Every structure is written in C-alpha cells, then in structure tokens.
Amino acid sequence: MNRSTAWSRLAALLGVEHPIIQAPMAGGATTPELVAAASNAGGLGSTGAAYLKPEDIVKHSRRVRELTDRPFAINLFVPPPPPAEVAPDRMLAVLAGYHARLGLAPPQPPTSPMPSFEEQVDAVAESGARVVSFVFGVPPAGVLARLKARGMVLAGTATTVREAKLLEAAGVDFIVTQGSEAGGHRGTFAGPVEKSLVGTMALVPQVADAVGPPVVASGGLMDGRGIRAARALGAAGVQLGTAFLTCPESGIAPVYKAALREAQDDATVVTRAFSGRPARGLANDFTEALSDSPDILPFPLQHAATTPLRAASAARGDPRYMALWAGQAAALSRGLPAAELMRALIEESEREA
Numbered sequence: 195m196n197r198s199t200a201w202s203r204l205a206a207l208l209g210v211e212h213p214i215i216q217a218p219m220a221g222g223a224t225t226p227e228l229v230a231a232a233s234n235a236g237g238l239g240s241t242g243a244a245y246l247k248p249e250d251i252v253k254h255s256r257r258v259r260e261l262t263d264r265p266f267a268i269n270l271f272v273p274p275p276p277p278a279e280v281a282p283d284r285m286l287a288v289l290a291g292y293h294a295r296l297g298l299a300p301p302q303p304p305t306s307p308m309p310s311f312e313e314q315v316d317a318v319a320e321s322g323a324r325v326v327s328f329v330f331g332v333p334p335a336g337v338l339a340r341l342k343a344r345g346m347v348l349a350g351t352a353t354t355v356r357e358a359k360l361l362e363a364a365g366v367d368f369i370v371t372q373g374s375e376a377g378g379h380r381g382t383f384a385g386p387v388e389k390s391l392v393g394t395m396a397l398v399p400q401v402a403d404a405v406g407p408p409v410v411a412s413g414g415l416m417d418g419r420g421i422r423a424a425r426a427l428g429a430a431g432v433q434l435g436t437a438f439l440t441c442p443e444s445g446i447a448p449v450y451k452a453a454l455r456e457a458q459d460d461a462t463v464v465t466r467a468f469s470g471r472p473a474r475g476l477a478n479d480f481t482e483a484l485s486d487s488p489d490i491l492p493f494p495l496q497h498a499a500t501t502p503l504r505a506a507s508a509a510r511g512d513p514r515y516m517a518l519w520a521g522q523a524a525a526l527s528r529g530l531p532a533a534e535l536m537r538a539l540i541e542e543s544e545r546e547a
C-alpha cells in the first residue's frame with residue numbers, strides 16, 4: 195500500500211480528515227476543551243482517562259460531546275497485576291523529609307488510587323467515543339470484543355515489535371508505537387524497559403514491516419517535519435503529546451507549561467521516582483534525588499505515595515517536586531491554542547519535504 199493510501203485509510207477508520215492524534219494524557223492535561231478543539235480542527239482529540247472515576251469519564255465525555263460532534267478517543271491503562279506485599283516505610287521516611295520542607299503532614303501508607311477497570315470500561319462503552327486506546331498491555335479479550343461490538347475502533351500501544359505482534363494477535367484495529375523520545379510513561383509490557391528504549395526512527399519501520407494493522411507513530415513528534423518523517427517511515431498516522439501540553443486548553447499547571455517552554459533537548463530523564471513505572475519527564479530536584487533509590491514502590495503505590503507532594507508543589511508554583519512529563523523535543527513547544535496547533539500540523543505535514 196502506498197503512503198498516501200495508508201494515511202487516508204486510517205483517517206477514514208478514525209472518521210477524521212487527518213490521522214493526526216492529540217495524545218491521551220492522564221493526570222488532567224486532556225481537558226474536554228483540548229480534546230474537542232483537536233477534533234474540531236480536523237484531527238482526533240483523545241482523553242487520558244486512566245485515573246478518572248467512571249462517573250468522571252461520563253461527565254468528561256458528555257462535555258466533549260457538547261463541544262464537538264466530531265469523533266474523539268478515550269484511553270485507559272490495562273490494569274497491572276496486584277502488587278506483591280510491600281513495605282513502604284523506607285520510602286515514606288524519604289518522602290517525610292520533603293513533606294516537612296513544604297509544611298505538609300507526614301505521608302501516609304499508600305493505597306491504590308486506580309478506579310475499577312471494569313467500571314471504567316462500562317463508562318467508556320457509553321461515552322460516545324469512536325476510538326478507545328489502551329496502554330501497558332493487551333486488554334482482556336472480553337473487553338475488546340465488547341467495545342468492538344459497539345462499533346468502537348480499538349488501539350493498543352507498543353514499544354517493541356514483540357508488543358506490536360501481541361496486540362495484532364489480540365485483534366486491535368491500529369497500533370500506536372511509542373518511541374523512546376516520548377513524554378510520559380513507557381508503555382512497555384513485554385520485556386524489560388531498558389531493552390525497549392527504541393527510538394521512533396528505528397521502531398516505526400520495523401513495526402510497520404512486522405504487523406498488518408496501521409501503525410501510528412508517537413514519540414518526539416512536534417511539527418510537520420516529524421510528521422512527514424513518520425509518514426516516510428511507514429506510519430499511517432501520528433500521535434503527539436508534548437506538543438499539546440503548552441496549549442492554553444491543556445489542564446497542566448502554569449509552572450509546568452513555563453518549564454516546558456524553557457526546556458532544552460537534554461532536559462529529560464526516564465525515572466520511576468514519581469509513579470513506580472519508568473516515565474520520561476523534565477529532570478528536577480526530585481528526579482535527581484530519587485531516581486536511583488532502591489526504595490521506590492511499585493506502580494501505582496509510588497504514584498499514590500507522591501501525590502500529596504506533587505500536588506503541593508504544583509499549588510505553590512514550585513516545579514522541584516512535580517512530575518513534569520515531557521518528550522525529548524519539548525523545546526519545540528509552541529504554546530498555540532489547540533485548534534491553531536492542529537491546523538499548523540496539518541498544513542506543515544502536507545508541505546513538500
């Protein structure tokens with residue numbers, strides 16, 4: 195299939211003019227206003243719903259539907275196996291020092307903050323989203339069958355060829371490849387993360403050669419240059435996260451937007467310090483002090499344990515203890531309104547190389 199056919203076929207599958215996806219970003223970035231603006235401009239907006247309670251998924255998607263009658267996407271985390279018994283005392287002692295510095299009450303033993311996956315799926319099934327994407331694994335067969343029976347288009351996230359093949363075998367409609375440049379959590383689920391840090395340039399053509407479903411490239415793409423490169427490598431579409439974080443509609447804290455605008459190419463690190471899972475973000479005091487700690491708890495307990503500190507740091511406009519998820523090309527952030535950014539991406543991606 196030639197490149198322009200793959201591109202327009204994926205656009206038709208997604209029900210959009212251009213297969214340019216505003217990435218799902220859990221943790222509040224993907225407000226209904228951001229999602230709807232991306233969709234209204236001719237791409238596909240996506241909600242990162244992983245931490246949302248089912249009733250909030252219902253509310254959020256109702257609001258998106260008020261703002262657009264175009265297709266949009268929702269994303270969930272495939273749930274991790276229940277964590278083994280862990281002793282959080284040493285991590286709590288480390289965090290206590292930071293709490294004291296900010297005048298917070300001592301940290302409490304963490305419990306999982308994740309809503310019930312089954313109930314999230316119930317809410318997603320009723321959300322009116324056209325596309326449902328998953329990360330951190332192969333979703334259960336029953337979940338895929340149920341959403342497919344409702345006519346929803348399904349996607350999984352792969353960081354290696356092996357993961358892409360597992361997702362193809364499960365029957366997803368398209369595969370998002372996540373290159374190691376990507377901001378946020380590594381979606382790795384089959385194999386050690388250290389071996390899955392494959393860059394977009396190397397990952398996209400290998401996955402495109404290995405699997406049948408269309409491949410959507412993500413990781414380090416910020417403008418038309420990246421989109422054209424991804425297309426040339428065999429991608430049928432693209433997904434951009436960091437590029438949308440500095441939009442006025444994105445829900446992240448102002449201090450986080452300011453840090454992204456000042457970021458340099460070497461500003462990011464992959465760290466487990468905030469959540470227990472490896473994720474790429476801007477280095478700060480917290481990542482420098484904790485990234486090598488042997489006491490980091492497994493996801494989602496580390497995420498829960500660091501929540502009060504991250505929230506207090508954001509409320510004070512102090513980026514030192516916040517999770518500032520960002521891809522390696524954050525310096526190319528433009529801070530445009532989402533519709534303008536989407537229109538610019540479309541126009542730039544169609545220019546001759």
Ligand SMILES: Cc1cc2nc3c(=O)[nH]c(=O)nc-3n(C[C@H](O)[C@H](O)[C@H](O)COP(=O)(O)O)c2cc1C
Nearest residue numbers: 217219220242329376377378413414435436519521
């Ligand atoms: C703040 C942030 C949160 C993210 N949350 C999610 C998420 O909830 N689900 C998901 O599939 N990917 C998530 N990602 C990863 C994106 O889907 C995408 O792979 C990544 O943003 C692409 O790289 P880029 O940031 O360089 O564009 C997140 C990325 C960022 C920056």
